[in-house]
Amino acid sequence: MIQIQTKQSGKQYWRSLDQLSHTGEFKDWLHREFPANASEMLDGTSRRNLLKLMAASMGLAGLTACRRPVEKILPNVRGVEDYIPGKPFFYSTVFTQGGTGMGLLVEVNDGRPTKIEGNPDHPYSLGAATGYQQASVLGLYDPDRARIPMTGGNPSEWKAFDDFAKDHSTKLGTGEGLRFLSDRICSPSLLAVKAAALAKYPGAKWVEYNAVTHDETAAGGQLAFGQPVITRHKFDKADVILSLDDDFLGLDANTVLPQKEFSRRRRVTSAKDEMNRLYVIESQYSVTGAMADHRLRMRSSDVKGFVADLAAELKVGGNELQIVGGNRDAKRTKWIKAIAKDLTEHKGKCLVVAGPRQPAAVHAMAHLINQALGNVGETVVFFKSAADTVRPQLDAIKELAADMAGGKVSTLVMLGGNPAYTAPADLEFAANLKKVPLSIYLGLEVDETAVLSKWSLPEAHYLESWSDATAPDGTASVQQPMIQPLYFGRTAAELVAQLAGYKDQRAYDIVRNYWIAKFGGKDEAEKTWRKSLHDGVIPGAAQAEIKPTIDVKKINGAIQGAAAATDALEVVFVQSASVYDGRFANNGWLQEAPEPMNKLTWDNAALLSPATAKKLGVAQGDVISIERAGRGMQAPVLIQPGQADDSISIALGYGRVECGRVGKNVGENAYRIRTTDGFRFAADARVRKVAGTYPLAQTQEHGSMEGRPLVREANLEEFRKEPKFAQEMVEHGPLVALYPDHDYSKGYQWGMSIDLNVCSGCNACVIACQSENNIPIVGKDQVIKGREMHWIRMDRYYSGTGEHPDEDPQVVTQPVTCMQCETAPCENVCPVAATTHSPEGLNDMAYNRCVGTRYCSNNCPYKVRRFNFLAWNYGTEEVQKMHYNPNVTVRMRGVMEKCTYCVQRIQEKKILAKREGRRLIKDGEIQTACQQTCPADAIVFGNINDAESRVAKLKGQTRDYSMLEELNTKPRTTYLAKLRNPNEELAEKHNG
Amino acid sequence: METTTPQTVDKAIYGVVAEFDLPEKLVAAGRKIHHDYGYTKLDALSPFPVHGIDDAIGVPRSILGYMVFCTGAVGFAGAIALIYYAGAISYKLVIGGKPFFAFEPSIPIIFECTVLLSAFMAVFGMFGLNKLPQLYHPTMNYAGFPGVTNDRFLLVVEATDPKFDIVDTQRLLESLGAKKTEVVEA
């Protein structure tokens, strides 16, 4: 039955798309990124045609119907056992990225997964989620996903592939010439299937490759300890942290856990409290660097020399450590002395971490220093790695490419990862792929690899299929589907099982039987299985802690050698905060999420320090060509204060050519100059200015606070002397109103407190809000016009310190959303009373009353209101509509909108409380979307009338202040002032 | 006995019209015929308001001012009532934490409503008092009537005036300097 449907929908789709692809209109539409559509919306007709085409081409009619999976899956306690229409379920599942799993809780409305939350029971999630995870639900409903199997570029169907596979697997013999290529695997069941496959085909090889890897981290462990280890940093245990080019609060770790732990040590409630100290040595300004008490900008290639000198200063590993050359200016020496002193003063309570970009030696040095300072077992612990040896992925893929080139590979099975796009440029993977007689690609979208493969098969999204995954410490979780595969995709395990003739063929059986077997004991197993599904964590799967020791000699050998040349420019390849390695390129939410530091959307750019830009004679928006290793690319210049001089950072994952409408041709492809010998950074780039300029869509163009007390900041010492500094920062007369204030002393009075001291500006809240409140994307052109719609935005200000404030500023981030002012200026001026105050102190917005004069927005001092200048939601395809939150109106063109404190969540809990016959809602029972997902727990929401509530207590702190209070707007959202804990030896004049 | 002339019997007479070429002549004639000869049912037609004609032929002052004042007062009160009812009775909304009704922010609207209603009364009240529109009037039967909106000045003595007499009145008017006089029918 299902199969028949597949055929029909599939054939129909391709037939029409095929004929479409010949109409010119469709072509140039294809060559335009979706955002251009937003501006294209100006042209109603072309837009309508487009819709007709899409509607005709996609057999999506049935998709909005409820597609609850047929297998038995169990709702989390927070859902209800029996389905009530309109009542959401919450299922636990796991999200896999970069070879590690992260436990999630997914809200399912009427059979549609609509919202991602972190799983509080999962040790690496603890209830929070990252922007990638929040946005992944949009990827599920991406209308541009691969829909049916294709062979040789022609539409086919699963049955045809099944027949082919059955026949072909018999021909494979011992599997000489059979290769598997996949992301790093962290799925136990897939590993089992892999083992079976390799057992059946002893001649076959399985290669793992990730464009964004922690290879060097692993290699560093291997180098240091002589065995593969998994390092777990306990940031909450450390008083002093030194980050060597490691954005552990941002992109270089799984973000959530480090932030949870790190922020615990910066939660200063009174003048007595202690606070940790963070030193960051990095080339590109990261959120970690923004959080740093001291940040030293340094080319990534100089970090090795820095850590060697630091080790020498610390007298660890003996004085045979030498780095020849490299710059050793006074500032650097001063820093090394100060940091070394600080670290030694905090033996056992400090922590040195190295970033995945840094070579194994640096990681080994970090381990060495940690051990020497007695941090092992305190701030850093180790787990046994699942793998028993570490084979660098680069070697593996090099070998694979060589085999492909040498015609040794007859069958190549690629499980996602889009290697044709992400593989190092010098391997010419795409070209070699053509040489492989039979290539099979299983992918979510029709990407660069799919179009080159003999067979390209639609993969099942993680929200619609069964699998499992383990967290770095081995904690395993089952990935359960919330919905049947929209496009009849299959999982990697299913494909491999099919080729290997594995005992189970369907993903459900593969996963379930694997674990049932592991649990053992029929009834027990069944119970444990149910419990695992329910909790989202499989009991007892975590790895045991180990205490390895270091072999100093090896390290010294590795650390020796010349420092990176300084004459050429360094180019650093960083994963994109939006599209990761390119896999999220077709995700509008992520494309429009501003890069945390430079606020760039819909593009990547070559980040240059002001000095370097001056040296190269380029300005913001100029285009430069970057050449290295005989390859070149062009990119627009974005001047990033705080960027290391002579170092260019460029984000990977852009410039996709085979991609959906959103991500196609967005930005520049940095993989073009990323080779195996310059995989993470390369200090051999030649740069020249080329003609033309390029418009960059930044959501914030002005970086200075203009000396206005918006983000209020002080050093810990100053705070101890002046606990009320934040409140006393602004002098103003008595705030008297013409009329007596409205009485808000009764009932619930909602308020919010945002702790700027822990907020890292990681954007998770922005995406969470977008997902919760059905906020549309507007596209690059509209962002340039200044019409982005985010209800919560992350303001980023540079505060000048030291001798070159514009070259090397400090950064503060401030989440700004509707302040819910008690005397709201917006309300007074609305001519139709569309925005008024609720008895609970919410600044309500009645969309259907709004006529759109925009007067409220003009009169809002915080500029948090967002206007629907065009019909952003017009023409959303049926399948995309499935991600909408049914409890939030989708706003029409011409009306104003803004943050509502997630009023739908407030109402939901009030109804619940009433139904349970409770009189009051418990504190913390209502969580706004931004609060719920914040990895740093910077946002706290609650009833300020309840003196015992967390929010009331926070507002009672001396750091509490309201922005622009001199306007007497009486905002309900207040901030906790930011603190820094500088080392007086490095102290510079601070004018924040 | 039967010496009546049918024409004069069934033809109703409206009055006598006298035409002058200068405004002051009109005023002088009007004053005489009203004050010296005691005619009361008089009217004067002129292309522009002739000064002094009112007391000359005894036209009382206009009562329009009082009518306008009353409607103005209605506008004033009405506006207050509207704003108070809308904000403090019909649909109470907390807006910017302000009271449901306050006088200060209401002043502009109160003022505008007062002016608007007053203006309506000033215009339509004037038309009413002038019994306009009135597309026919006996004086229009006078051949020279069109001149009245150009450069002629007419003095009209109505037949209903107790002192009215076709012959004497015409003669009197001519003696007062009328260029010509004519009897107009109703």
Place this chain on the structure above:
Amino acid sequence: MADLATRQDPHVRARLVEGNPSLGQLTETVSKIVESRTQYSWYIAIGVTGSITGILGMMLAYLVSTGIGVWGNNQPVGWAWDITNFVFWIGIGHAGTLISAILFLFRQKWRTSINRFAEAMTLFAVACAGIFPLFHTGRPWRAYWLFPIPNTDLYMWPNFRSPLVWDVFAVSTYATVSALFWYVGLVPDLATLRDRAKNFSKYVYGALSLGWRGSARHWRNYEAAYMILAGLSTPLVLSVHTIVSFDFAASIIPGWHTTIFPPYFVAGAIFSGFAMVVTLMVIARWVFNVEHLVTIKHLENMCKIMLATGTVVGYAYATEFFIAWYSGNPYERFVFINRAFGPYWWAYWSMVSCNVISPQFFWFKKLRTNIPFMFFISIVVNIGMWFERFVIIATSLHRDFLPSSWGYFRPTAVDMLTFFGTFGLFLTLFLLFVRFLPMIAVSEVKGMVATDAMHDAHHAEAVKH
């Protein structure tokens, strides 16, 4: 006795009406403009202005069908050309009522030749102005919610605290009263046309003049009504721009939140209004050769008023800066420095040079009696006044409290064509007016001429004896 004309004393006549026309001649001069055969040039002119109006229509259709996004407005500049144009036109609309009402109360006789014309201009300017508050809303089909109609959608009332609602009342009242005032003034002249008309048009004018026959009883009530309307319009005309200025003064945005706005805006309105009257009058008196009714004296007086109000406006600019500095409010200070030296410096300095410097030339009689020159200046002044509104609105909004939200406004072609289109509408209405209605208040002019004559006559006789 002699005819009026023969008796008039030359030096008396020289004041306002030249060439000692008789009452009949006055009637003739004004009426024949309307009665004569339509010129081809008129058809050409209205063809041009009509098609410009067509552009306006197309732009508005595009706007309503697509959204405000077709304009350049953005965050944070929620208002830009839309409200700028609104204030620009409504400001121009102030001269008419001012001339007909305030100058009437001050017994400024010279107003009589130009008040009809100026009032017409007022009406048409207000019509153009009205377009923008309506179409600047995101959902114009819901704009009627600004009126106190308990609509059946939500049974809600407007928010009477909102200056925009005050605007609705002020502007609609102003439009209504101006129209009534204008029509009342027209009635006697329509009667004149009725009595001169040969063909069917006598029925049209007959109906419009409501059977007016200039009876003493009519004139008595008529004069009372006219006096009352003048008395009502005087505070009204001042209130309208005061309330328009409240749109900004009542907000909290630095650069808007200023107590000086009401007088400052009113002065600006009169300034621009008179400039527009001069622009149009100079053309009209020449085209319809009524130079002897609209004399150099009229134009000179208007130049004097432009000089006065222009100087007041300049003073207001200076005061704003002084107060910004004196207040010690950093946000205020920033806004004004940003106005003069920020990204929109060019707009600010165009405004200053057009509004403050250019009228100063009128200190010299030679210049304020030089028609080409005053024509040029009157246009410069209106450009400057448009920039004034743009500067106030856009530069205050584009950089307010939070630097993170600062932005920049760039107009789109639609912005420009919409504004351009309103001129088409304005001129089209004007061409219809001068073609079908008496552009000079004949009966008033007659009244003035005759009363002068009478006084002179008495004077002369007194001298004789």
